[in-house]
Amino acid sequence: MSYRPVPILMARDLTLSFGTLCALESVSLEIYPGEVLAIVGESGSGKTTLLNTLYGVLAPGAGEVRFGENGELDRCVQTLPRQQLRHLHRSAWGYVHQNPRDALRMEITAGGNIVERLMAAGEKHYGTLREKALFWLQKVEIDPKRIDDLPTTFSGGMQQRLQIARTLISHPYLLFMDEPTSGLDVSVQAGLLDLLRNLVSEQRMAVILVTHDLAVARLLAGRIAVMQRGRIIETGVTDQVLDDPQHPYTQLLVSSVLPA
Amino acid sequence: MNLLEVKDLRKTFTLHLRGGLQLAVLRNISFSVAAGECVALVGPSGAGKSTLLRTIYGNYRAESGSVTVMHDGELVDLTRVPPQQLLVIRRHSIAYVSQFLRVIPRVSTRAIVASVLKDQGVRSPDADARAESILLTLNLPLRLHGLPPATFSGGEQQRVNLARALVTDHPVLLLDEPTASLDAENAAVVLSLIQDAKRAGRAIISIFHDPDMTVRVADRQIPITSLTENDR
Numbered sequence: 001m002s003y004r005p006v007p008i009l010m011a012r013d014l015t016l017s018f019g020t021l022c023a024l025e026s027v028s029l030e031i032y033p034g035e036v037l038a039i040v041g042e043s044g045s046g047k048t049t050l051l052n053t054l055y056g057v058l059a060p061g062a063g064e065v066r067f068g069e070n071g072e073l074d075r076c077v078q079t080l081p082r083q084q085l086r087h088l089h090r091s092a093w094g095y096v097h098q099n100p101r102d103a104l105r106m107e108i109t110a111g112g113n114i115v116e117r118l119m120a121a122g123e124k125h126y127g128t129l130r131e132k133a134l135f136w137l138q139k140v141e142i143d144p145k146r147i148d149d150l151p152t153t154f155s156g157g158m159q160q161r162l163q164i165a166r167t168l169i170s171h172p173y174l175l176f177m178d179e180p181t182s183g184l185d186v187s188v189q190a191g192l193l194d195l196l197r198n199l200v201s202e203q204r205m206a207v208i209l210v211t212h213d214l215a216v217a218r219l220l221a222g223r224i225a226v227m228q229r230g231r232i233i234e235t236g237v238t239d240q241v242l243d244d245p246q247h248p249y250t251q252l253l254v255s256s257v258l259p260a
Numbered sequence: 261m262n263l264l265e266v267k268d269l270r271k272t273f274t275l276h277l278r279g280g281l282q283l284a285v286l287r288n289i290s291f292s293v294a295a296g297e298c299v300a301l302v303g304p305s306g307a308g309k310s311t312l313l314r315t316i317y318g319n320y321r322a323e324s325g326s327v328t329v330m331h332d333g334e335l336v337d338l339t340r341v342p343p344q345q346l347l348v349i350r351r352h353s354i355a356y357v358s359q360f361l362r363v364i365p366r367v368s369t370r371a372i373v374a375s376v377l378k379d380q381g382v383r384s385p386d387a388d389a390r391a392e393s394i395l396l397t398l399n400l401p402l403r404l405h406g407l408p409p410a411t412f413s414g415g416e417q418q419r420v421n422l423a424r425a426l427v428t429d430h431p432v433l434l435l436d437e438p439t440a441s442l443d444a445e446n447a448a449v450v451l452s453l454i455q456d457a458k459r460a461g462r463a464i465i466s467i468f469h470d471p472d473m474t475v476r477v478a479d480r481q482i483p484i485t486s487l488t489e490n491d492r
Contacts, residue, residue, distance in 0.1 A: 005344050032344055190365035197364065201379055219364050222347045237318065237343045244320040248276035255277060 005032050006071040008174060008206055014053055014063035016230075023049045024060065025230045033173070034204035036196070038211055038221035038238065042253070046230040047210040048098075048178055054208065055095055055176050056085050069173060090120050094172035098179040100159035103166070104151045110137070110162055111147040117170040136165040141191050157188045164192065168199065175207045181216055193220055214257055218242055226250045263431050263463035264316070264354075265292040265335070269325035271308075271315050284487050285311045289325070291482050295431070298454060298464040300478035302471075307486045309467045313434050316465065317356040318346050329354050330431055351379050355430035359437055361409060361417040369395065369412075370405040373423045380428060394427045395420075397453070399446055414441040419450075426453055433457060435466040439473060451477055 007030035016024040023046050031037050039047045052058040054065050056077040066073035069092070077085070089095065097103045104113055111133040115123070123129060134144045140161035142154075151159050160183060167175070181189040197220060199205045211217055217224055218238055225235040226247065234247040245251045271286040285308040293299050301309040314320045316327050322339040329338055331353040338346060338354070350356075363372050373391035378384070395405055398419040404412070409420045418441045425433060435454075439447040447470070454477050457464060468474045474481065 035344065035347070187366060190367070193364045194367050194371075197375075201375070218362065223343050235343075236321075237346055239319050240321060240343075243314070244273075246274075246321070251276050 007032050007073065008069065009054065009065065009067040010073050011054055011065045012063050014050070014060045014065070016049065016053060016058065016060045022230050024053060027063070027230070027232055029225060029232065029235070031174070031206050031208055033206050034200055035223060036200055036207040036209055036221040038209045038217035038224045039227060040211060040214060040217055040224060040253070041227035042212065045227040047212075047227055049230075050227065051176055051178055051208060051210050055089075055093070056080070067174075090117055091170050092173055094167035094170070094175045096164055096167055096175065096177040096180045098182060100151075100156070100163040103163045104159060106150065106152050108150070109148050110142070110151055110154070113151060113162055114166045114169055116166060121170065132169060136169050139168075139195065140165045141188070157184045160184055161188065161192065164195075171203065171205075173205060175205060177207060177209045177211075179211055179213075180209070182211070182213065189216075196220060214242060214254065226253065261295050261330075262292040263295050263330040264465070265326075265328040266290055266316060267326045267328070269312070269315060269327065270323045271311060271320060272323050286315065287487060289484075293432070293463040293465060295461040295463055296458050297479050298458055298466060298477055299480045299482055300474040301465065301467045301484050302474060302481045303484035304486060307484045309484050310436055312484060313356070313436050313465065313467060317350070317354060317434055319356070353430055354432040354434065355425040355428065356434040357421050357425045357436060357438055359418070359440060361421045363409065365410060366408050368406050369400070369409050369420055372409065372420065373427050376424050376428055390427055391423070394423045398423055398426075398449060415443065415446060418442060419446065422450060422453075426457070429460065429462070431462055433462055433464045433466075435464065437467050437469045440469050447473070 010030045012028050014024050014027040027050055039050060041047050049058060053060050059078060065077040066075065067077065068074045111130065114133045114136050115129040118129060118132060133147055137144045137147060142158055142161055151162055154162060160180065181192055184192065193216065196207065200207060209221060221238045223236065224238040224241045225232045226241065228249045234241055234245065234250045241250060242254055245254050267290050269286055269289040273283040273285065275281040275283065289312060301312060303309055311320060315322050318338050327338045328335045329349060331349045336349060338349065341349065370388060370391050373395060374387040377387040377390060392405055400416060400419055409417050412420065422438055439450050442450065451473065454464060
């Protein structure tokens with residue numbers, strides 16, 4: 001049959017050591033347009049290290065990450081000139097940090113934070129920027145009246161939503177997320193999961209989601225990869241891996257959480 | 261024309277946390293289901309009926325054997341396709357109704373049902389209208405459509421689950437006790453929807469908790485027996 005999905009990012013045999021500690025060992029994966037890939041595993045298993053290596057802010061000791069938008073994996077994260085990588089990080093890719101303060105600029109207003117990527121891309125018209133900022137504030141359920149307030153006056157959950165709005169405004173085709181919902185109230189978390197699900201379904205955005213929350217992985221991710229000690233030990237369709245885990249470690253992980 | 265063929269399906273669970281204990285559940289399961297046909301899996305509780313349904317859907321991984329499904333005009337073995345393709349086949353060709361509703365909290369019932377269509381590429385007003393229509397058919401009144409199903413009764417949640425599978429035209433439908441939490445009136449609605457699905461040429465495999473239901477809607481019964489020591 002003609003079905004031949006083309007990945008937009010592919011990692012091959014990533015290996016990375018911190019001193020004697022092996023943080024990543026021969027990790028390979030692909031990510032396809034319009035899907036969420038969850039990376040799960042306990043603390044210290046290498047989830048965030050893998051995410052940062054895929055994103056290009058950590059250099060692997062061996063292996064490479066290739067990517068491309070037009071059905072060809074014609075570019076390599078590791079050999080891309082710094083300038084181009086920075087441009088990629090500001091436009092076509094997005095990264096949502098676990099702690100919003102790592103991403104937000106706390107000294108400028110919420111509205112200013114949201115439109116920063118658009119301004120970097122050359123948008124100068126005040127009315128347009130203001131309109132987009134208001135649109136995205138509503139999309140992440142922040143009261144538009146707070147547009148001129150500093151993020152320091154926001155709660156942690158609001159800061160997280162602000163970070164997500166500021167990242168999504170440039171319509172990235174690939175989103176990297178590191179425990180994005182772990183600090184949020186459950187009600188806010190649900191709103192964000194729904195927003196992400198719709199963006200993935202309607203805009204074919206791809207998401208690599210690092211999480212320790214198997215319930216979040218189940219609701220959002222089509223595929224899942226389980227990490228232990230720097231290696232991917234099991235991967236597959238999310239419900240398959242969670243309901244019929246094959247690897248002893250995955251069976252332990254799944255049986256250790258309260259049913260969700 | 262067969263829309264689904266199961267051949268020599270075998271499934272054993274290995275419990276690594278129990279010292280590698282092997283649980284044999286399915287052995288030598290073979291049958292096929294044609295377009296317009298409803299087959300019922302029958303057998304004692306614990307015999308593996310639900311496990312079979314889940315293994316067909318790919319929720320459980322088959323140990324050996326094949327599950328061939330008509331997808332996009334071709335027969336595809338679900339036990340051998342890569343995960344991305346299994347997800348596409350589920351989106352378009354094989355639907356499964358479990359006994360439990362698992363959805364993102366706070367999302368309205370209408371949106372939950374419409375999302376199945378949207379994932380197939382159906383646009384918003386059309387998808388919402390079709391979602392409302394199937395929900396109304398299943399006796400879920402309009403005033404509930406804007407609410408998330410979290411606070412619904414068990415029977416209402418089960419009907420939301422059914423709506424998700426019946427709103428589309430997936431050629432193969434797997435139903436795990438679709439009327440278990442329903443009163444007689446709603447069970448009758450589900451029964452007539454299954455008849456409609458048969459007339460539309462869909463292939464249905466179902467487990468019914470009610471033997472009467474099996475007799476009324478199933479064209480054939482497939483006995484699933486508990487394995488004895490000799491089978492393992």
